[in-house]
Amino acid sequence: MSKVNVKKGDGQAPKPLVEKILVGQQLPVTVQLTHQARKGLVIPSTGIAEVIPPGVPTAVKIRSADQAWLLVTDLATFAELGNNTAENFGCIELPAAPAAGGKPKKTNEPGSVEQ
């Protein structure tokens, strides 16, 4: 399992983080999202219509590269708005990439799919 951390300011250049999330994964992929905000957050790009409490891993289904992009920019914006400087304000835990040796897994380029 690997983790991608999102911090304040990452909204300026989300592409490298989005690529990290998508590399080797086949969409849709379910990731575990944790955030370090002081209070619970509602993050529209997760597709979850409920409050996500801080520090509690929550399963989020990523269906497209655009959704991954929005997830990164939303988390970075929440860190910005809360002036939270934690390096791991948002932590996206990825499932283990499928075993090597098979066909290369297909992912979408960021920005290529609308959501």
Added chain:
Amino acid sequence: MTVSFSRAIGKRSGVQLNPISDLSEIGSIASDYNGAFAARLSRGRIDKVFAVTREQIRRLTGEPMSMTVSALGETQVHLYEALRYGAQQAIVARLVSKDAVLKLIAVTAAATPESGAVPKMLKAVSEAEGLPAGALLTLRHKECFNDGVVVEINAEAAETDVGAPAPSKVVLIRLVDPQTGKVILGPYRGSLSPTSADEFGNSDYIVDVVAKSTDLLEVVDVAEDASVPVACAFYGKADNKARYQSEKVEYFTEGPTVYTSAEIENAISRLKRSRPNFTYIGAGGTQNVALISALLDLGKDINKQVVWDVPGHLAPDAAATFYASIGGSTNSLYSQAFWAPIKSDNPLAGGKAYIGTSGQQIGLRCARNAQVNAKGIAPRNQPIAGSGFALSRTNITQTYEPTDDELEVLAESRINPCIFKDYSSGAKYAWLDSLTGAQTEGATKLIAVAEMGTWLDDKVTNNAQECLQKPMAQSISLHLRFLGDLLPALESAGWLQGTAELDGASYRAEVAANPSSPYDTMNSRYEVCYDGTNRVTIVQQTIVRAS
């Protein structure tokens, strides 16, 4: 003719007539009917904002997008509803990625071979590539259509001295909408020769002709000594009609439809520099936290109300959390949030979806602002809420019934619900409240007060700007006179109420030179007491004994 005056007289005897001095300016209120949006669209210029009217919404913003395909289609519905219900113009800053590429359209006038197909006329080329060898000219279409544009060209027939057909130096260019087939720009008739002039001596070089007529199309380069050969497919006439060659070219690549913070800031900056003006900022139903936050900051910065939606699929507690997590920018009178747990038909692209109501709010507010009285004052003290205003949609389904406790949570969070309500005047989907985000129990928590307050400040600062760089005494007199007319007009329009704070008056104004820098600074101070909005009515029946 006898002229009985001169414009300047020195020592001689005579009558000097000065130019007419017009001091009757009362200021424009045109911006009161406009809303501004930052939106992802499939058409629209990306270098600055552009104005969209109701008749031209499809032509300027592109074909509607189903919200099942893309949530980004919601903004277009908001634009449509704002324009349909009263906004005169929607001022739009198109969201675009820095990877978007606007190419030039190169036009080539090749001779058609006697046997064989007509040669291709158009090619999209990069800015760096410029005018390709053998091409006639290059065009830049700034409206950036994702779906391409059809270019049509005709060259007027020319003759040699002996009447034989000669290569043409005069072309007609027009652009056609690929969706509707209608001419959208042109025709522009001009010469390919830079020294050519019309009968009045004005340049009729095609570059100048197009530049004089429109800002949306630019002739970037014309080949040296360019001309259209007689054997070209668009030379002269056929069947006594100008022979146009028509071709579609895809010249704009939008790039990613998700944006970095910098790209959002870029769109916001275009809105800030907007001409024409606007009164409201609409968020277009976006759920993008960075965009909502940036729009709220812009509203604060430029004294404009930001009307935005909390996603309708969230339950009240989640809606309140979402609102709270956006934080500081929401805590001002400029932030006005609406929540509609309602699914309805998408009026543009069909299908049923959660669609925010802020676009319609803006439209109805603009319609209200147009209803000015004899003194030019609109009933801004009437918020668009309550039994007088219904949400106009079809096939509405309310997906959540908030309890009284949940309505309390929403009001505490400064979120205005739009839900079904059974009034004695008729049942409707109505906006039940009219609260701003201001964290106060004072007047600025009311949208009506925010409407009146922001308008008054805009009017006064507009006049104060007119008074700049005038002699101090004259400035004070002009500005005082302006306030002396304006404030009683507001009182007579029912905006103000008398208060003991002002000894029973509803306003007080003072204009004077600043005591600490009296030579170059003027103070304009005014105190007003606005009329409020009845949000809560307490009814008490008391039954008394018969005797």
